[in-house]
Amino acid sequence: MTKILIVEDEQPILTGLRDNLEFEGYEVETADNGTDGFRKISNEEFNLVLLDVMLPGMSGLEICKQARKKGIEVPIIMLTARSEELDKVLGLELGADDYITKPFSLRELLARIKAILRRTARKGNQADQSSYVTIGLLSVSFDDFDALSGNEQVKMSHKEFEILHYLYKNAGRIVSRDDLLDAVWGLDYQPTARTIDNFILRLRSKIDTPATQHIITVHGIGYKLVL
Numbered sequence: 001m002t003k004i005l006i007v008e009d010e011q012p013i014l015t016g017l018r019d020n021l022e023f024e025g026y027e028v029e030t031a032d033n034g035t036d037g038f039r040k041i042s043n044e045e046f047n048l049v050l051l052d053v054m055l056p057g058m059s060g061l062e063i064c065k066q067a068r069k070k071g072i073e074v075p076i077i078m079l080t081a082r083s084e085e086l087d088k089v090l091g092l093e094l095g096a097d098d099y100i101t102k103p104f105s106l107r108e109l110l111a112r113i114k115a116i117l118r119r120t121a122r123k124g125n126q127a128d129q130s131s132y133v134t135i136g137l138l139s140v141s142f143d144d145f146d147a148l149s150g151n152e153q154v155k156m157s158h159k160e161f162e163i164l165h166y167l168y169k170n171a172g173r174i175v176s177r178d179d180l181l182d183a184v185w186g187l188d189y190q191p192t193a194r195t196i197d198n199f200i201l202r203l204r205s206k207i208d209t210p211a212t213q214h215i216i217t218v219h220g221i222g223y224k225l226v227l
């Protein structure tokens with residue numbers, strides 16, 4: 001059953017949302033202050049969280065930020081009473097999936113909830129949690145030689161997978177070009193350092209965002225993958 005947590009301190013809104021979501025067939029859990037809300041998000045499994053911004057105890061923005069910091073990936077829709085653009089952006093930068101400004105229509109909220117649940121269900125199906133790891137923009141399964149960016153398949157050659165896998169196994173450590181040569185190409189064929197650099201360039205173009213570089217060049221030595 002799909003379980004939704006509502007964290008909202010205004011009782012009429014909380015009750016209204018709970019009744020309507022239960023009517024839609026969702027299992028609903030509630031918290032009327034930030035402290036309780038954060039505890040529930042931390043300790044229980046939910047499919048989605050509706051999170052008010054202004055809460056006694058701990059603000060919704062803080063809850064969102066702390067939850068993401070702890071690695072909790074539950075989809076979060078922020079409910080904000082303040083319509084300033086900044087609040088919305090803040091909410092999103094803190095790792096929220098969506099936001100909706102009060103007063104909102106129930107129909108719109110339900111549509112957003114359904115859209116997010118559909119999205120996560122699809123991701124869940126394609127990216128079986130056990131075998132996929134996140135590296136920059138990509139979800140990668142080294143077992144299946146599969147790479148996804150969002151729900152889109154990303155083309156990667158066998159060698160690119162092997163190089164990335166080796167870097168991943170050694171994440172946080174410096175890997176020399178010689179290490180890569182031995183691990184990926186073995187003894188029968190030795191590509192030039194330039195070839196390796198080109199593979200790295202191609203991998204970077206698939207993994208990195210403009211703001212973050214995950215494969216770091218260690219000059220004169222090799223590379224380091226930073227997750």
Ligand code: CA
Nearest residue numbers: 009052054055
């Ligand atoms: Ca509030």
